[in-house]
Amino acid sequence: MAHSATKRSDITLSNCGYSKVLDIISSKWAALVIYAMENGKIRYGQMLRRVEGISKKMLTQTVRKLERDGLVQRHITPTVPVSVEYSLTALGESLLQPMKTLRQWGRDNYTQVVEARVKYDFVGTPDSVPTSPITSS
Amino acid sequence: MAHSATKRSDITLSNCGYSKVLDIISSKWAALVIYAMENGKIRYGQMLRRVEGISKKMLTQTVRKLERDGLVQRHITPTVPVSVEYSLTALGESLLQPMKTLRQWGRDNYTQVVEARVKYDFVGTPDSVPTSPITSS
DNA sequence: CGGGATCCGGCACGATACTG
DNA sequence: CAGTATCGTGCCGGATCCCG
Numbered sequence: 111m112a113h114s115a116t117k118r119s120d121i122t123l124s125n126c127g128y129s130k131v132l133d134i135i136s137s138k139w140a141a142l143v144i145y146a147m148e149n150g151k152i153r154y155g156q157m158l159r160r161v162e163g164i165s166k167k168m169l170t171q172t173v174r175k176l177e178r179d180g181l182v183q184r185h186i187t188p189t190v191p192v193s194v195e196y197s198l199t200a201l202g203e204s205l206l207q208p209m210k211t212l213r214q215w216g217r218d219n220y221t222q223v224v225e226a227r228v229k230y231d232f233v234g235t236p237d238s239v240p241t242s243p244i245t246s247s
Numbered sequence: 248m249a250h251s252a253t254k255r256s257d258i259t260l261s262n263c264g265y266s267k268v269l270d271i272i273s274s275k276w277a278a279l280v281i282y283a284m285e286n287g288k289i290r291y292g293q294m295l296r297r298v299e300g301i302s303k304k305m306l307t308q309t310v311r312k313l314e315r316d317g318l319v320q321r322h323i324t325p326t327v328p329v330s331v332e333y334s335l336t337a338l339g340e341s342l343l344q345p346m347k348t349l350r351q352w353g354r355d356n357y358t359q360v361v362e363a364r365v366k367y368d369f370v371g372t373p374d375s376v377p378t379s380p381i382t383s384s
Numbered sequence: 385c386g387g388g389a390t391c392c393g394g395c396a397c398g399a400t401a402c403t404g
Numbered sequence: 405c406a407g408t409a410t411c412g413t414g415c416c417g418g419a420t421c422c423c424g
Contacts, residue, residue: 119299127353162256180363191385208352215345216264226317328405
């Protein structure tokens with residue numbers, strides 16, 4: 111580190127690329143909605159059914175934000191009952207790979223995280239039981 | 248339920264690896280705190296100064312959650328004023344690469360996202376201006 | 385069919401003060 | 405030095421109803 115470097119904080123929200131990405135896809139449904147589009151155009155109602163548990167409000171809100179961020183395109187076909195299809199833009203598709211990398215990490219390691227939590231909560235909770243817990247016999 | 252596939256929703260929160268990861272590092276400060284530890288052990292006060300804008304409350308809360316999830320270790324040295332150091336566990340380090348991949352995407356493409364927003368908000372806001380906007384000449 | 389408008393509860397986050 | 409305790413607030417997300 112430089113000599114008198116009074117500049118202490120070198121890690122900031124504003125220049126962190128990861129935080130910027132979170133700004134785009136940290137919402138609860140964003141990733142799921144993107145996955146629903148990874149094979150090409152898909153209709154609104156289709157997504158509503160494919161993404162388990164999402165409500166119309168959240169689907170619309172999520173897809174709108176993604177559209178605003180330039181990751182998603184809307185295609186409107188003015189048939190009798192309107193038909194609206196969504197698809198990823200080139201920018202949106204470019205995000206798929208990095209996301210998959212993280213997703214793979216999650217698949218590979220989430221059980222370890224869950225185990226760590228159980229362990230942490232186990233040693234953390236004791237309010238009683240100073241005696242050995244499982245080793246009953 | 249199996250045969251005629253009435254099972255429509257194939258994208259769910261519970262089986263999405265990406266969403267699981269978000270559960271771990273989607274909080275505002277998590278990534279920044281992890282970055283503060285990527286070069287090895289670091290003291291509490293050091294992190295407080297390195298991560299711009301973080302409060303003691305949020306640092307403690309963030310680091311505790313990461314510890315609970317098994318990504319971070321705490322080392323306490325009972326000197327006169329207590330000294331506490333934090334570092335990434337093997338699991339925590341393994342998350343570094345996937346995170347960097349996303350971070351790189353953010354660095355490379357965030358400006359495009361910002362531009363898309365400006366554009367979207369521009370065509371979205373008009374309350375007036377039915378006349379062609381940019382094509383002035 | 386594909387939304388928009390509204391009400392509401394929970395929780396992430398911030399500011400401040402106190403402690404061993 | 406390294407936290408904890410408490411209070412307050414925004415806003416994310418769910419439920420419900422309405423619309424063209």
